[in-house]
Amino acid sequence: MTFDPYAVMAGDPWSAGNPDGYIDLGTAENRLVFDLLEPKLTAPRRVTAEDTWYQDRAGSLSLRVELARFLTGLQKSEVDPADLVVLAGAGPALEILAFALCDPGDGIVVPAPYFAGVDFAFSARAGAEIVPAWPELSLELTADSVERAIVEADRPVRAVALVSPNNPLGQTYDETTLRAVGEVTARHGLHLIADEIYAGSVYSGDFVSTTRLVSSVLPADRLHVVWGFAKDFGLSGFRVGVLQTRNPEIRAIAERLGRLANPSSDTQAVLRDLLADTEWTEAFLAESRIRLATAYRRTTEALDAAGIPYLPATAGLFLYLDLRGFLPEPTFEAERTLATRIFTEARLHLAPGAAFHTPLPGYYRLCFATDPAAVSTAIARLSARL
Structure with missing residues (x-):
């Protein structure tokens, strides 16, 4: 049977009330903006x-x-x-x-x-x-x-x-x-x-x-x-x-x-x-970019403090961790082994570089557009196990 990390995480997800649960930083979703969307999506509207x-x-x-x-x-x-x-x-x-x-x-x-x-x-x-x-x-x-x-x-x-x-x-x-x-x-x-x-x-x-x-x-x-x-x-x-x-x-x-x-x-x-609603749309995108920039800054500051290298990013919901120095050997098998260890020991899901056809082993995508507490907890867990 194929291992499904998402099924495992669904059974024990991280939250403020479950601080030891699994943290998913592998899914590229912008979870920073629903408070902006909610009034628009839930307001009464005319249907023709x-x-x-x-x-x-x-x-x-x-x-x-x-x-x-x-x-x-x-x-x-x-x-x-x-x-x-x-x-x-x-x-x-x-x-x-x-x-x-x-x-x-x-x-x-x-x-x-x-x-x-x-x-x-x-x-x-x-x-x-x-x-x-x-x-x-x-x-x-x-x-x-x-x-x-x-x-x-x-x-x-x-x-x-x-x-x-x-x-x-x-x-x-x-x-x-x-x-x-x-x-x-x-x-x-x-x-x-x-x-x-x-x-x-x-x-x-x-x-x-x-x-x-x-x-x-x-x-x-x-x-x-x-x-x-x-x-x-x-x-x-x-x-x-x-x-x-x-x-x-x-x-x-x-x-x-x-x-x-x-x-x-x-x-x-x-x-x-x-x-x-062009005024709302422009304001929404502007605020979303500010929140993404803030999330990126907080994430990179935490990574810098933990001594975890990464490639600088300017767009999207993620950045690429460079964990090549933490592999025992430069192989994709070692990359998979480290990803599994991070998942089981740090209870953290990161997408390994092989999934993106990265030619060099040791890269992992970290999605930061989510709860800041989840990201900081994940980085602390990762740092303790590298």
């Missing part, structure tokens, strides 16, 4: 008959209009509601792109490390194969590593996919790096997929959207952007994402396959009204 009917295959037009306005501000480039398809999460959007762009066995180049959910989205049903672009001397994205992966792939490559900002590194890409990757993608006649689900969770520096590459680097019909409410709005359980593409063929496929992955009409109405 139309809000209870089937919606357009691309999602309700009223939601897409609000999404286009919101994404225009986030990306700093104009978004047309006609280019959007609303789906039941970012995962289905990525899966639909794999179906649309690839035959089973075709490759999609993804720079490592990357979020493990990409594997499932591209491969589980669509049958596309991930071709990792392995970094050379560090974990940084380079155009050279992407080109090498394309040229050396043992199968036809149809697209390059970026998780931007990066999960698990919690880092953004500057325009020079994105432009270089876009030029490689264009030179090989490939599509570029950009999962920008953390675009609104950049708490240090600026977010540069891949949409800035259109026309000057990439043809508009070869860029496909994915975003969702799960991370930036702390609404992972709502399961609502959006595919943005100017390619009419891709959009038509997304609308057809999306019939199997539609959010409910009521959920679309709730999110439409949320985005329509």
Whole structure:
């Protein structure tokens, strides 16, 4: 039987009343903002008959209009509601792109490390194969590593996919790096997929959207952007994402396959009204970024005090611990053994780097967007057992 840490943690979770319970710092959810959301989500609201009917295959037009306005501000480039398809999460959007762009066995180049959910989205049903672009001397994205992966792939490559900002590194890409990757993608006649689900969770520096590459680097019909409410709005359980593409063929496929992955009409109405309150939305995102920055600062101060190294982050809900110096040998088996020991002895769940296709063993993703007391307790437990 496969060991399920989540089932174990569910039976004995940490809380103020259960200080010895398991602490989950492996799940990337923004649990810092519900007090901001609660008044909006629980307030009385008007429901029209139309809000209870089937919606357009691309999602309700009223939601897409609000999404286009919101994404225009986030990306700093104009978004047309006609280019959007609303789906039941970012995962289905990525899966639909794999179906649309690839035959089973075709490759999609993804720079490592990357979020493990990409594997499932591209491969589980669509049958596309991930071709990792392995970094050379560090974990940084380079155009050279992407080109090498394309040229050396043992199968036809149809697209390059970026998780931007990066999960698990919690880092953004500057325009020079994105432009270089876009030029490689264009030179090989490939599509570029950009999962920008953390675009609104950049708490240090600026977010540069891949949409800035259109026309000057990439043809508009070869860029496909994915975003969702799960991370930036702390609404992972709502399961609502959006595919943005100017390619009419891709959009038509997304609308057809999306019939199997539609959010409910009521959920679309709730999110439409949320985005329509532009003053609230702007204030919410600004406060969320402040809280993420504060959580990151508190976490890194505790890690520094405990002598636990990590990679600096500027975005997302997590950072990457560098525990290579605590491995008895530089192997992924040693990484797994340490992860198990941390779970059983420190009663702490961290996601090991192998889950994110990290080329070097010894990295662990720590999600800090949760109860500060849980994070500080977890770091104290971890420090005592390393």
